[in-house]
Amino acid sequence: MDNLSDTLKKLKITAVDRTEDSLEGCLDCLLQALAQNNMETSEKIQASGILQLFASLLTPQSSFKAKVANIIAEVAKNEFMRIPCVDAGLISPLVQLLNSKDQEVLLQTGRALGNICYDSHEGRSAVDQAGGAQIVIDRLRSLCSITDPANEKLLTVFCGMLMNYSNENDSLQAQLINMGVIPTLVKLLGIHCQNAALTEMCLVAFGNLAELESSKEQFASTNIAEELVKLFKKQIEHDKREMIFEVLAPLAENDAIKLQLVEAGLVECLLEIVQQKVDSDKEDDITELKTGSDLMVLLLLGDESMQKLFEGGKGSVFQRVLSWIPSNNHQLQLAGALAIANFARNVINKAKMLSAGVTETVLKFLKSEMPPVQFKLLGTLRMLIDAQAEAAEQLGKNVKLVERLVEWCEAKDHAGVMGESNRLLSALIRHSKSKDVIKTIVQSGGIKHLVTMATSEHVIMQNEALVALALIAALELGTAEKDLESAKLVQILHRLLADERSAPEIKYNSMVLICALMGSESLHKEVQDLAFLDVVSKLRSHENKSVAQQASLTEQRLTVES
Numbered sequence: 124m125d126n127l128s129d130t131l132k133k134l135k136i137t138a139v140d141r142t143e144d145s146l147e148g149c150l151d152c153l154l155q156a157l158a159q160n161n162m163e164t165s166e167k168i169q170a171s172g173i174l175q176l177f178a179s180l181l182t183p184q185s186s187f188k189a190k191v192a193n194i195i196a197e198v199a200k201n202e203f204m205r206i207p208c209v210d211a212g213l214i215s216p217l218v219q220l221l222n223s224k225d226q227e228v229l230l231q232t233g234r235a236l237g238n239i240c241y242d243s244h245e246g247r248s249a250v251d252q253a254g255g256a257q258i259v260i261d262r263l264r265s266l267c268s269i270t271d272p273a274n275e276k277l278l279t280v281f282c283g284m285l286m287n288y289s290n291e292n293d294s295l296q297a298q299l300i301n302m303g304v305i306p307t308l309v310k311l312l313g314i315h316c317q318n319a320a321l322t323e324m325c326l327v328a329f330g331n332l333a334e335l336e337s338s339k340e341q342f343a344s345t346n347i348a349e350e351l352v353k354l355f356k357k358q359i360e361h362d363k364r365e366m367i368f369e370v371l372a373p374l375a376e377n378d379a380i381k382l383q384l385v386e387a388g389l390v391e392c393l394l395e396i397v398q399q400k401v402d403s404d405k406e407d408d409i410t411e412l413k414t415g416s417d418l419m420v421l422l423l424l425g426d427e428s429m430q431k432l433f434e435g436g437k438g439s440v441f442q443r444v445l446s447w448i449p450s451n452n453h454q455l456q457l458a459g460a461l462a463i464a465n466f467a468r469n470v471i472n473k474a475k476m477l478s479a480g481v482t483e484t485v486l487k488f489l490k491s492e493m494p495p496v497q498f499k500l501l502g503t504l505r506m507l508i509d510a511q512a513e514a515a516e517q518l519g520k521n522v523k524l525v526e527r528l529v530e531w532c533e534a535k536d537h538a539g540v541m542g543e544s545n546r547l548l549s550a551l552i553r554h555s556k557s558k559d560v561i562k563t564i565v566q567s568g569g570i571k572h573l574v575t576m577a578t579s580e581h582v583i584m585q586n587e588a589l590v591a592l593a594l595i596a597a598l599e600l601g602t603a604e605k606d607l608e609s610a611k612l613v614q615i616l617h618r619l620l621a622d623e624r625s626a627p628e629i630k631y632n633s634m635v636l637i638c639a640l641m642g643s644e645s646l647h648k649e650v651q652d653l654a655f656l657d658v659v660s661k662l663r664s665h666e667n668k669s670v671a672q673q674a675s676l677t678e679q680r681l682t683v684e685s
Contacts, residue, residue, distance in 0.1 A: 127156050127164060131171040146180075150190045157197040165198040174211035181216035188220060192231035199238035205246050208239050214249040221258040229262070230277050237284035247288055247295060256295075259285055260302050267310055275318045278311060282324040290331060300338050304328075309345040316354055326366045333373040342374055348383035355392055361407040368414045375418060381425035385432060393419045394443055401452055409454075416458035419444070423465035433472050441466055445481060448488050453496070456488070460499035467506040477507060477514050486524060494537040501531075501543035505550045512555055519551035519560030525567045532572035545576045546584060549591040561599040570595070570606035577615055582626045585619075589632035596639035604643045613640065613649040620658045627667040634659065634670075634677040641684050656681050 134149040156164040168174065180191045195213060198204045208214075213235075220232040236255060239246040250256065259281050266274055285304065289295040312325045329347070332338045351367055351374075358364045371389070374380045384390075396415040400408040423429045432440045444466075447459030463481065466472050485500045508515040518524060531537075531544035548569050551560050564570065573595075576588035592612065595603050619625050619633045637655060640646040659681060662674035 126152070127167055130156070131167065131173055134173055135171070135176065146187060147190070150187055150194065153194050154190065154197070157194065161197060162201055165201045165204050168194075168198055169204060169207055174207055174213070178212045178216050181213065181220060183219065183223065188223075189225065189227045189231050192217065192220065192228065192235045196231055196234035196238050199235060199241075199246075202242070205239050205241070205243040209243075209245045209249045214239070214246070214255075215253050218250065218253040218255040218258065221255065221262060226273055226277060230280055233259070233277065233280040233284045237280065237287045240284065240287040242287075242290075247292065250288055251295065251298075256285065256288055256299060257302055260299070260304050260307060263304075263307050263311065267307065268314060270315065275315055275321050278315065279318075279321045279324050282308070282311070282321065282328055286324070286328055286331065293335060296332055296335055297337055300332060300335065300341060303341075305332060305338060305341040305347075306345050309342075309347050309350060312350050312354070313346070316350070316357075322354065323363075323366065326370055329370040330366070330373075333370055339374070339377040339380065343377060343379040343383070347374065348380060348387040348389070352384065352387040352389050352392065355389070361411060364411060365414070368411075368418065371418055372414075372421065375421045378425040378427065381422050381428035382431065385422060385428045390419065390422065390432060390440060394440070397447070397455065401450060401455060412452070413454050416447070416455055420458055420461045420465065423462050426469070429465055430469060430472075433466055433469070433475075441476070442479070445479075445484055448484055448496075448500075453493055456493060456496045457499070460496045460503065464499050464503045464506065467503050470510070473507050473509070473511055473514075477511065482507065482514065482518065486521070489524070489527065494534075494540050497531070498537070498539040498543055501528075501540065501547050505543065505547045508550055508554045510554065512557075515551055515554035516557045516560055519555050519557060520563055522563055522567065525551075525563050525569065529564075529567045529569045529572065532569070532575075542581075542584065545572055545579075546587060549573060549576065549587040552591040552594050553587065556594060556598070558598050561595050562602055565595075565599070565603050565606060568606075570603055571610040574607070574610035574612045574615060577612075577619070582629065585626075585629050586632060589629065589636055593632065593636045593639050596636060596642070600639070600642050604645065607640070607643075608645055608649070613637075613646060613653060617653045617655060617658065620655070620662070627665070627670050630662060630665070630670050631667075631673050634662075634673045638677055638680050641680060647684065650681070 130149050130152040133145065134153070153164070153168070177191050177195065179185075180187050182188070185191070195208060195217070199208055217232050217236055220228055221236075223229055223232070236250055240250055263278060263281050266278060285299060289299055308325050308328055312322060315321045315325075333342065351371060355364065355367045355371075358367065371384070375384060393415045396411055397419075400412040400415075403409070403412075423432065441463075444459055444462040447455045448463070450456055450459070463476075463485070467476060467481075482504065485504055489497060489500055504518065508518060525548070528544045528548050531540050532548065534541045534544070548564060552564065564573075573588050573591055577585055577592065579585050579588070592607075596607075616633045616637055619629055625633075637650060637659075640650065656678065659674050659677050663671055663678065665671045665674060
């Protein structure tokens with residue numbers, strides 16, 4: 124490396140007097156030394172002070188600009204050299220070289236700027252101030268359609284430079300989005316999809332930009348869905364598929380893009396992956412199965428994309444997703460349960476799902492020992508019977524199901540399962556309005572859980588419980604009387620009415636229930652003993668008109684019955 128010291132001294136002299144042959148020889152020696160030992164050579168370059176002279180060799184008129192840019196690109200691979208490159212004033216002349224027509228100059232300049240920007244706030248800031256990003260995006264646009272290998276290499280370097288410039292920096296990523304980088308990158312992907320390096324660079328860029336909410340609208344205005352699905356279908360390697368998945372996941376959070384992905388045929392790809400990987404115990408296959416099934420569930424979260432999948436292919440997607448639930452693969456069971464729950468959100472789908480036998484499949488696999496699966500399946504049943512009286516009655520008369528629900532109402536280790544079991548018990552009564560269903564729930568010991576549910580911290584659950592209890596009192600009070608007494612329902616209702624924090628609907632439904640309970644002698648006596656009149660009369664002046672009116676009616680009823 125002694126020769127390097129000589130070269131650096133010689134370079135200082137020749138850089139000033141511009142002896143072309145000597146200067147070129149010195150630059151070649153530097154590049155050779157960097158290739159042999161980059162870090163040590165870079166340290167010596169920094170110590171020599173030669174960096175400051177490079178700015179004068181980066182002018183458009185210089186014959187050595189490509190070689191100097193190459194040297195800067197090499198030294199900037201070292202973190203400790205990036206700030207010195209900025210301090211030496213190299214950014215502005217490098218950015219000016221982005222306007223060059225010489226492909227080698229553009230390539231080395233792109234490399235130099237990209238390496239200086241890598242994980243360097245100072246480098247990015249200097250490129251930002253010099254307007255480098257906009258020039259690179261403009262060059263990408265103008266060179267986009269040229270498919271020769273040299274140009275594709277240059278496009279790859281420019282994409283890499285933009286990624287290093289904006290990586291993990293929301294404000295710089297937003298700047299690129301505002302400059303219109305997304306349509307340009309999507310066009311690049313479409314034209315150069317055969318070039319692995321450029322494709323990979325585009326995917327990394329998409330992955331970074333897609334995390335920003337502001338990017339979704341721009342992505343939705345392009346044919347990104349079509350290009351990604353086309354690319355995905357060609358991929359055999361796990362790593363490449365994973366890269367595409369990493370872009371698809373954030374994009375699929377947007378409803379418009381969800382629909383585009385469905386229309387582009389992504390679902391067929393995902394179903395195929397599940398079919399291929401479900402029985403594999405290879406780590407890569409297990410990962411791909413999870414990613415694919417999770418993405419499927421994500422697509423079903425959009426109303427339009429979900430409905431298109433439900434109606435498309437005469438329900439074949441629904442049937443195939445339903446078949447995931449009986450799988451021995453726990454991940455697939457959960458994804459299937461989540462997917463079916465999403466289908467059940469739509470009122471129009473419910474009748475079709477019921478006639479397709481969804482309840483039989485769900486009931487069969489409620490015995491799954493995975494609480495997350497149980498939780499989703501219970502929620503699905505609850506949504507399916509909403510406004511479906513016949514289905515609610517059929518399920519509500521299923522003694523085994525009701526007994527299981529009553530058992531899970533005490534599953535304190537799994538709050539979600541416990542909450543959904545309570546809600547489903549209540550829903551069976553509310554939607555069936557059936558005496559037989561009420562009898563089944565009473566005989567299975569479900570009343571105490573409905574009464575406890577009326578004290579839930581969630582208003583919606585309280586309300587559901589009170590409405591169900593009012594129906595019980597109206598339709599089968601004699602059957603439920605003892606259970607209502609032992610569950611201390613009257614005392615709980617008194618507490619709910621007296622509590623100023625109770626929501627208006629809770630007060631209203633509590634009073635409706637009180638009136639319904641008056642038909643039972645023993646419960647009537649409990650109401651009298653607790654002096655409900657005092658609490659109810661205060662509610663006549665309640666700010667909510669419905670509560671005030673119900674208070675007047677309840678007061679009259681209590682007065683007549685006293």
